[in-house]
Amino acid sequence: MSLQNFHAIASIYKFELHRFRRTWLTGLLVPVITTTLYFVVFGGAIGSRMTEVDGIAYGAFIVPGLIMMSMLTESIFNASFGIYMPKYSGTIYELLSAPISATETVIAYVGAAATKSLIVGTIIFLTAHLFVDIHIAHPFAMAGFMLLIAISFCLFGFILGIWAQGFEQLQVIPLLVVTPLTFLGGAFYSVHMLADPWRTMTLFNPIVYLISGFRWTFFGRGDVAIEYSLLFVAAMLILCIAIIGWMFRTGYRLKK
Template sequence: MSGPNLRAIWAIYRFELHRFRRTLLTGLLVPVITTSLYFVVFGGAIGSRMTEIDGIPYAAFIVPGLIMMSMFTESIFNASFGIYMPKFTGTIYELLSAPVSAAETVTAYVSAAATKAFIVGIIIFATAHLFVDLPVAHPFAMIAFMILIAVSFCLFGFILGIWAQSFEQLQVIPLLLIMPMTFLGGAFYSIHMLAEPWRTITLFNPIVYLISGFRWTFFGKGDVGIGFSIAFIAAMLVLCLAVVGWVFRTGYRLKK
């Protein structure tokens, strides 16, 4: 039994990263500017009135949320656009007829998109250090969390790219679903600050568990237990893998 086609995986991976390098300046500059603006608005204006949350300086408290918010968007956009373009141009049929398995195709596209999202996350993390003293209680857990988030949301973006039939549909879920859920998921505040029943309602927002878990890696505390956060990420990863497997088995919006 032959092993995975590493040459094919590497070729697709390099191709996708080359597309990222063509817009490298914009891709790196935008997160820096956006993060700086968030610190000016939230860290400066709001932070001057709300100095601490759970004993954590407000400017430091919002950093995990900023990183997660950008990684959610980058992961979904990069992965969805990466697989949508071959569909749009018709080259998807060449890929499907090539001696490359579904697992190898997904691995290449998702790995490339996750790499881009991870780089953006690290850039925001480094930019945050220019504004605030940022401790990291569990550095290895932080890196692992970023990788899992990037891979999970890239898989979600991959599914979105296959489902979408227009560029407008590519933007519907990130803009109308993920972004509002992130703002309402404790990115800039603790859900414990909310009165009932809103606090309980917020717990039905899955983004809460992701941001809370990532914040735990920084400060050793979060809005929900770290076990719940890890369980949710694992469940999301398994669900996305199952959907991707179903897509390739059935040819949903791939073979017409």
């Protein structure tokens, strides 16, 4: 990578982070308030009746689900909005004609979006410590899993940003697909608590594997084997990279 291209990546990266800094108060305050409300409602109301899940205090049990839910939303929104705005304003043509490759463009936009998502995830993790005691079984695996999830879903959001032809399309997948799947993916309960056939049906929900894998890094156990969670994340990462490569090669919704 030439020095010129490195400066191009850094410029896009800094521009996207600057947009985040302009709204840092709401960007950081909202996750804190939301996490607090979840602990009041789920940790207080439900936790008083269901003190443990799989031998884990219920308040601590929902922490990985809360972090994952916020990170998925933030990753998709930041990455999709970041690439959609140049399309909306028409500056995408300047980007496509600039001496910067598709790979470097993706690194800049996805890197900035993933940074924002990791900041939000870290804020929620620190906020959770105000309500429950959390002991991480695999801290390095937790950090690595957070990074993989942030990158994977930022790539997915990048795809949505290119695909969307309006603000309505930009929001339809996160609101009508990702959010319901997250609530049904074991964020606030264990899949083992469900009776068949619901338990079997839940295993077809891809979010289950993400939340379960992330919960494993906290407590050393999850609803599915950690190998399946890592396999799903790797498959999603490869698929998203392949789709983005095809979009840039064909100019799909980039050049018209």
